[in-house]
Amino acid sequence: AQKITQTQPGMFVQEKEAVTLDCTYDTSDPSYGLFWYKQPSSGEMIFLIYQGSYDQQNATEGRYSLNFQKARKSANLVISASQLGDSAMYFCALRGNNAGNMLTFGGGTRLMVKP
């Protein structure tokens, strides 16, 4: 069985500072993928960043980077230079070795950026 855990239900960060959102996972599949999504109050899920289990380097996409520690089974999202528009729910998701590329989602972290 696959499991994703996000232990921070809510977090505050000061505008322009960096913030790390935690994600740990559990899977027995040797090949898997990890995704982060952002969900603003409007409701749509926005894809942010992807990390493959065999990728040699940590993924980066603009202000987003993924701190992937395979041995610890963690895939934390780092947002640099926070902006007010970063206030949203953030979800970590795991794709294991299953048909249809099904994802297992964590419970999410609500990030609030303070001006």
Next chain:
Amino acid sequence: DVKVTQSSRYLVKRTGEKVFLECVQDMDHENMFWYRQDPGLGLRLIYFSYDVKMKEKGDIPEGYSVSREKKERFSLILESASTNQTSMYLCASSLGGTSGREETQYFGPGTRLLVL
């Protein structure tokens, strides 16, 4: 850019009504998914489809059915809506390859359904 659209942003229906939620993607993706999202329960997969006319049950298929007659369109059907189906419904699609980015699911804007 991948575009996934859903037929309604907000929908109000009465108990017992038949409800259709439509989802369309314009990127020739193989896989399509329906989730519901509830406070405290996160996103849960209802059904998914990896090809036209193919469907697979997700974690919570009871009370729902799906239809995929064309590659770009995936419909979620509530045969007889009940109040416990009040929720946010999210549709997603993915290319369906075997390498990293091709597995990425892209979501529509969601439909907030209220069943009275």
